[in-house]
Amino acid sequence: MYRFKNLTRFASRVNLQCTPVQFYLQHIHRFATAGDAVDPSISGDGVGQAYAGLGPTRKPDKPRVVVLGSGWAGCRLMKGIDTSIYDVVCVSPRNHMVFTPLLASTCVGTLEFRSVAEPIGRIQPAISHEPGSFFFLANCKAVDAKNHEVHCQTTDGLQTLKPWDFKISYDKLVIASGAEASTFGIKGVKEHAIFLREVQHAQEIRRKLLLNLMLSDVPGVSDEEKRRLLHCVVVGGGPTGVEFSGELSDFIMKDVRQRYSHVKDYIHVTLIEAKDILSSFDDRLRVYATNQLIKSGVRLVHGIVKDVQPKKLVLSDGTDVPYGLLVWSTGVGPSSFVRDMDLPKAPGGRIGVDDWLRVPSAPDIFAIGDCSGYLESTGKSTLPALAQVAEREGKYLAELLNKIGKEGGGYANGVGDMNLGAPFVYKHLGSMATVGSYKALVDLRQSKDAKGLSIAGFTSWIVWRSAYLTRVNIESTLASNQIEFPTSNSWDALVVTYISGRQVRINDIKQNSNSFEDFWIILQG
Ligand SMILES: Cc1cc2nc3c(=O)[nH]c(=O)nc-3n(C[C@H](O)[C@H](O)[C@H](O)COP(=O)(O)OP(=O)(O)OC[C@H]3O[C@@H](n4cnc5c(N)ncnc54)[C@H](O)[C@@H]3O)c2cc1C
Known part of the structure; x- marks a missing residue:
């Protein structure tokens, strides 16, 4: 009963396009508990059918930013969004961000899987508690720029639910859906x-x-x-x-x-x-x-x-x-979602953006990270598919959207001829890669032909390890090393983590996993 009361309050706030009971049934991933019955007749099968969702916002609701993707770009954007101005709705097939630079280290147990995965609710807490902010475990299937809507379909990777269609109206849409691994059409790769x-x-590699x-x-x-x-x-x-x-x-x-x-x-x-x-x-x-x-x-x-x-x-x-x-690692290219999208494209097939990361012909749509590239008309070349590009684009766009919101342009078609301020400018900070045996490469040049510092060896490895370990969920790695070495103090655990940290286990789910979110990441992954 309590849940239904809450739902009625919620339904009026977010202007649902269905009754509260339907919404309850249709969004069971958020509201239902295990064992609740679901009416199969309510399931939708395809885009175009009348199905549930979040309708357009109306004052006094906050304007809604819909973010497609929970990678480097989308998560940095969500982290920076001012949730006193906007509600945030994230649609992604995964509920966490992956710290990709250290993913290879998890395959052989140098780091634990949970050390490189950050739950979205920790990155943007409003998603867990604000009545108009949500995370939906789904793929966006289509963008309807004319009606300011995205069409989505649930996904759980386990066929627990029949895929479920729903749509969400946006005031601002940020496409941050990343890229796909390139296979060059070679038979058998996939x-x-x-x-x-x-x-x-990484789990599959370790198991195999x-x-x-x-x-x-x-x-x-x-x-x-x-x-x-x-x-x-x-x-x-x-x-x-x-x-x-x-x-x-x-x-x-x-x-x-x-x-x-x-x-x-x-x-x-x-x-x-x-x-x-x-x-x-x-x-x-x-x-x-x-x-x-x-x-x-x-x-x-x-x-x-x-x-x-x-x-x-x-x-x-x-x-x-x-x-x-x-293991196949031959670079990335535009995903089928991006390829099929009816939006202008940059050379190479990514979504085309202008200097402010807007998709010019589609009001209120922005694209960041590996899925986007500069339109030819900007005279700029597409930026490399790198976390440092995606992260900085996410940060820039969060600041831009906050400025737009503060100046009253947060709702759909509200920007008008507002001065957006300085365009996005990317400055490359350099590249790093480890080659094993406590050796790494650090190349701090702006580009391949530029002058600058480039070093290799153990010192570079210390720089590489320090730069990344200070960014990940180090507490869980430290905690597991303390379990592995019960007599150690925190300092020993830190040294073990820093120098090696390798813990090869067949059973990934540790009994002392202390957080439900961490457990779920492994289950889902
Ligand atoms: C193993 C590895 C190591 C790397 N190391 C480095 C490094 O050291 N330095 C560096 O700068 N870069 C590195 N990169 C590259 C870097 O990870 C990418 O450039 C970065 O992840 C791009 O961020 P993104 O947000 O654009 O895309 P992603 O991080 O790929 O995120 C895309 C998100 O969109 C979601 N999504 C996909 N399709 C849909 C859809 N239809 N609807 C909704 N959501 C969708 C995905 O599930 C995901 O959550 C590495 C990449 C890998 C794989």
């Missing part, structure tokens, strides 16, 4: 390779690696099959592929030799790249990285993958490469 982009990918180690130790497995099972192939020599190869070779050198000494001579890492590895880095650093990888046992292969089959891939020169684990 089916057999693992992409390293989400926490569940440990499984293959155990299977290869079983009596009767031929030498050839052992070699295949324990052949880890990484395709793509950009920073992600190189960092993952480095982490893997460290894992082999230190942990596999100790824990799986029977099969230690069978396990190998091969990194396949069509051109040069780390092509955006200084030449000197690239040579250093190449030597370092070779020294730590990574085989570097120049080649183009033509076909991927369940147990082997085939290169364009006809060479067969058998594998037990295949």
Whole structure:
């Protein structure tokens, strides 16, 4: 009863396009508890059908900012939005942000999965308690710019619910839906390779690696099959592929030799790249990285993958490469959601934006992060697909929307000819990548041809580790290291975390997981 009372209050505030009871049934991910009955007749099946949602805001409601995506760009934007001015509604197929630069470290247990995932409710608390702010676990399927609406469909990855359609009216729409891994149309990549982009990918890699180690130790497995099972192939020599190869070779050198000494001579890492590895880095650093990888046992292969089959891939020169684990990391391109969208595009197919990150022909729509690029008319080239670009665009746009809101332009079509102030300007702060064995590259030049500091080695690794560890959910990593080393004090735990922190476990869900949100991230991931 209490819930229904609340819902009636909520319904009048957000101007629902359905009765409170329907809303309750249709948004069970927010309001229902396990075991509540759901009326299947209310389910919607397609865009265009009359279905539930959040209707247009009316004063005295706050104007509504709808954010598509919970990555670097969307989360930085939500963090900066002034929730005394706006309600925030986030639509995303995941309820957390992933700290991607450290994702490779979670595959081999250097960091815990939960250390690199931050729940959205912690980034923008209003989403958990403000009556007009929400997180919806869904994909946006279409943007109706004319009617200021987005059409969405629920997703849970487990088919718990039949996919459910709903729509949301926006006053301001921020598209921050990221990009998709490029496969270049190569047959078998999507089916057999693992992409390293989400926490569940890192979990899958860890499981597969440990499984293959155990299977290869079983009596009767031929030498050839052992070699295949324990052949880890990484395709793509950009920073992600190189960092993952480095982490893997460290894992082999230190942990596999100790824990799986029977099969230690069978396990190998091969990194396949069509051109040069780390092509955006200084030449000197690239040579250093190449030597370092070779020294730590990574085989570097120049080649183009033509076909991927369940147990082997085939290169364009006809060479067969058998594998037990295949990780695909060859860069990103526009997602099908962006490709299908009827909005202007930048060269390369991202959503086209102007100097203020607006989509010019669609009032109140903005696009940030990997899904957006400058329109040709701006004379600027598209910025690289980097967290530092996405994060700074999110910060800039939050400030711009706050300014617009303060000056009374927060509602749909409210901006008029308002002076928006300074346009977004990106200044590259440099690039970093670790190559394993406590070595990293730090390239502080503004661009590949510019002058500036570029260093490699242990000092760079300290810089790399410090820069990232100060940003992630360090408490959980420290806590788990203290559990692992019960006699340690916080300082010891910090040292263990800093220097290694590797904790390889088959069971990812620890009994002492102290937060429901953390538990859920692992469950969902
Ligand atoms: C392993 C790895 C390591 C990296 N390391 C670095 C690094 O060291 N430095 C660096 O600068 N960059 C790094 N990057 C790149 C960086 O992570 C990306 O540039 C950054 O994530 C882009 O942010 P974004 O918000 O645009 O997209 P994302 O972070 O990809 O977020 C997109 C969000 O949109 C959601 N979404 C997708 N489709 C829809 C839809 N239809 N409706 C609603 N939501 C949707 C996704 O679920 C996700 O929540 C790395 C990337 C990876 C994968």
